[in-house]
Amino acid sequence: MTTSLPASVDPTALQEILDGRWAHVRRDARENLRDPDFLPVYGEAMQEARDRVTRAAATLARSGRVGFGFPKEYGGEDDAGGSVTSVEMLAFVDLSLMVKAGVQWGLFGGALQLLGSKRQHDAYLRDVMSFDLPGCFAMTETGHGSDVQQLRTTCTYDPETQCFDLHTPHQAARKDYIGNAAKDGRMAVVFAQLISRGKNHGVHAWLVPIRDENGNPMPGVTIGDAGPKAGLNGVDNGRLTFDHVTVPRDMLLDRYGQVAEDGTYTSTIENETRRFFTMLGTLVRGRVSVGGSASSATKLALDIAVRYGDVRRQFAAPGEEREIVINDYLVHQRKLLPALATTYALHFAQEELVSTMHDVQTAVHVHGQEIDEHAQRELESRAAGLKVAQTWHATRTIQLCREACGGAGYLQENRLPHLRADTDVFTTFEGDNTVLLQLVAKGLLTGYRDAFGSLEGWGKVGFIADMVRETVLERTAARALIARLVDALPGRDEDDIPMLERGWQLKMFEFREKHALEGAIRRLRKNSTTEGMAPFDMFNDVQDHVLKTAQSHIDRIVLEAFVAGVDRTTDPAAKQLLDTVCDLYALSTIEADKAWFMEHGQLTAARAKLLTGTVNQLIKQLRPHIITLVDAFGIPAEWKAARILEEEADRQEAMAARDAELKAGVGEGTPEGTATDLEVAPAQ
């Protein structure tokens, strides 16, 4: 629903709603993350970048701002949501520092905290928090990144020595891309196949010292360097190879699986796959942080491109004095504004996710409640889906911002190259996006029957037989409001419902998800009864359709979160503006998939054309507010480090002043002749 917008909207009210539940963490970061080591230095070589980020991480530790997620008894805050929010803020400053911090306190520290015992916490947690014990998270192998259940590193128990033998059997089993390993890490949480009494009990994790106090590799440990990367060169990614390294029994992180002195294995979770993915599921915070950090980078890129576009001019309108501001071009607006709208949508979805994650994790890990399996799986599914959405959006949008800033966007001094290169790998680490989409789809197909993360059953005929029979979409936010909006539709001629009616937008998103899901189920069932079709092909044949289902689901939960966010907004002007931005998000998303909606009878050719016209209208309405929309991200000027933001406006003014002089025939260097002869070739 959009009536005409107020002439201007105070960004403060907008920023308040964006800052959300952990506004105090954001404000604190804005005021206090100001150390010069924190910002990337342009042209710094890899070694300089690594050294700077190590110093910055130590500074961060001393500031006490890294302990949000740790237990209060060790000096933390028991604040999972605060932890993720603080990482998102760090991402505005330097993504290498954000990753370094994420590895140290999110992955390494998080694994110790959530997979280890009190004894291990007492021994190491404070040193991890203070950065006195730098560590890494050694799960990924050269041969296995996505299918980590298939790791090849082994850790074999010998009751005689009461120790494990940690071993890397071949190069594919080498731990690879391990942050904090190539230079700083002294200890690693190492994931390997636990073998005891001749039986393999699946992947578990151990605390393994990798360097001594002098920085030399421990016996049997070989540390390699992954070398320079496309970006994130402040993070020392390394490789770890273990040659029959002795690991004492008490270094097993044994919350979910234990080995007795005699080698007997016990666990409260009998199924190996379920056990492993339950362990991984506790570390969902990492995935949530990565998604949110990608969005921070996106916001900064948009901030730079939008502000530059408001002062940068090129080509004059006939008869006009000055050239046209590039933000006034329709095509330029069509690049920036839908991207900005999607960024807003994802922001609210991320806020919703962090809040849910905080409540779920606090209940279990702080208050000791039983895990609600269904809630946990939905949480993990949503974390995966939003990680996919935010990281692909970052890649696309930051590239678009680079191009929107022309040659200036290619210079490191204007920040965009770093943002682009650093975020590139976010679509791959913490879960390859394509694999994550498949896992999200699997959850939808089975009603979250299995532990999230496992492809258990996938590719088997039995899986198909066990899929859900009814596809019921569960609403995730503002349930009552959304129900009301959607229920207002039936009985009305669909081709007459205004596209700006929120209920219509929601219904389109719901229809697409439901239809895609039903279609995937139908096609899988059909394939399972097709003669001569191998199980692999039954699934492979519909892989595109399966991923489409996941993407449609993610779009829907994002829209619901945006609707809920608008609903929560009390300031009337801010609410109106957000409402229009939400319209643009919904309609540009539908527009991008127009073909699907037309193919499935949801849009006639006429409505499809009207859709594009409506999007253009919304863009026109929002253009005057484009600066307000980036102001509301609240990014301190000191964090932006883009020279064009400091210089372009003045350059344009100086040029305009000189042009005016020439036109008036005044000013130095005016040769003989009439003023008009001296004009630069008149605008055509």
Place this chain on the structure above:
Amino acid sequence: MTTSLPASVDPTALQEILDGRWAHVRRDARENLRDPDFLPVYGEAMQEARDRVTRAAATLARSGRVGFGFPKEYGGEDDAGGSVTSVEMLAFVDLSLMVKAGVQWGLFGGALQLLGSKRQHDAYLRDVMSFDLPGCFAMTETGHGSDVQQLRTTCTYDPETQCFDLHTPHQAARKDYIGNAAKDGRMAVVFAQLISRGKNHGVHAWLVPIRDENGNPMPGVTIGDAGPKAGLNGVDNGRLTFDHVTVPRDMLLDRYGQVAEDGTYTSTIENETRRFFTMLGTLVRGRVSVGGSASSATKLALDIAVRYGDVRRQFAAPGEEREIVINDYLVHQRKLLPALATTYALHFAQEELVSTMHDVQTAVHVHGQEIDEHAQRELESRAAGLKVAQTWHATRTIQLCREACGGAGYLQENRLPHLRADTDVFTTFEGDNTVLLQLVAKGLLTGYRDAFGSLEGWGKVGFIADMVRETVLERTAARALIARLVDALPGRDEDDIPMLERGWQLKMFEFREKHALEGAIRRLRKNSTTEGMAPFDMFNDVQDHVLKTAQSHIDRIVLEAFVAGVDRTTDPAAKQLLDTVCDLYALSTIEADKAWFMEHGQLTAARAKLLTGTVNQLIKQLRPHIITLVDAFGIPAEWKAARILEEEADRQEAMAARDAELKAGVGEGTPEGTATDLEVAPAQ
């Protein structure tokens, strides 16, 4: 038309057709561009990269392989097509070196050659060719990149001194992003407003020394450094500011405009805009080289991703011994194969363009014939269009290849980061892609009435009145064949024509272009008669539609070139394979724009679904030939510099061997217990 493909196709025949008219240049490059300085060194700092590229350029000059485009009388080959082809081959090796060479011999040397007089050629051309005189092309300014007619640098003639006064009035007029300026350049071709006897005659070019033999800036010349960039850090991009620098009259490059001793200006081209764009038009070779180089980078990225995908494995099919090769996943194929098909299409279009450019330029510059205005403008329009298509395709495809290679694609040792970062700016330099599309559209709207490059009349009501009345599509290649194929259609039920029929594909591409063009014309006319609509808005309102017109036109000429290329292929197996690849190009392009075709009644919902199914079928057919398709690019192994290509296959074999040992219960380190107990957690 696709019958089933042969089991395998010899890549040699395929490579032969791809190597085309200048195959001898490609073969020579493959055999001889082998100096260690030529390949990027991973992790090299900016200074090291610049030094390496300077050495490599000198080595290249000594090899004599830089003179293709220069006149025979100075030691060149008068071979414009050979010149572009040699640059395209260099792009496989190192894009910084390709750009450095392009600046020195394409832009700087090209400007001297095509805009200068014989006297200036005698004085400087040989030294340019030998690299004894490094130079730059100083056109772009901080304030003006796209609208170069609006440069603010001035060059004012004083008859008393018989010299010009070259001056930078303010920072926006600073020459910026100038390759070969920050470190090496000793002379620059400087573009500025020529002012004489109180009158501004528009933009012209002068030869201006910027450094003396000791490497110090000449008096009045300030040389700045644009600093580190996202990529291309082997190119020393700099900034030039002139403080009333004296330039002798005989340093004006005066082929198209002359200044007499007394300051009288003369030119054979009276219209200032036409004159300027005629000058620029001679330099079309640069734009053609950039498009082709982007495609070289794309081919290399695909080569790496495709080969890696054929050995990399992840996730096992139930019951299978080994994990699935990732190239066997439908979604992975859907990423790589359509991109490969488009790369083939663009290759043939580029080949066609280079050939046309060679013939047109040879006629004018070597044989001294009159310029055929219409042919020149079509050439420039096509160069612009193919530059846009190839550079955006490169950005999208290289990103997709990086993601397809997962974490390995993020390591500089695997080449993809360099390709991604280096090609990023190709969508901006040599013409911002969005601006170029607008220029292409303008040509279509006016029937190429105006000099290409100028937005003369754009935004004026008079422009609209003067647009073409009839939209006739001119076919550009294989005219008779295409006419025959398209003419086979009328009278048949459109919904029954097989999608694999080439005539149907061509007709769809033609329909879209014609319809978009007619629609743009109609809407501009409508706007011009709308009350209260400002001229800027008349055009801005349809900017998206206008660009759509240009993109549709470009797609059509690309398809025509591919069709012509297939037709030229004599080897039957290669021809069949190319024919199928052409089907995939055509249908995946239509599929990507399904909504448009449905909106305009060219596809029913049912046909749209069939289209997707047909694309999937083509992908299945082509998958077995995916290695052949990259083999045919003929990229020498020594140029690839991607470690995964050397290591991954062996790693996979070692892992498979070890897994087999475990399964059989043999090999060292086998603990007690049955063999099946020792298997890594069985594939689910």
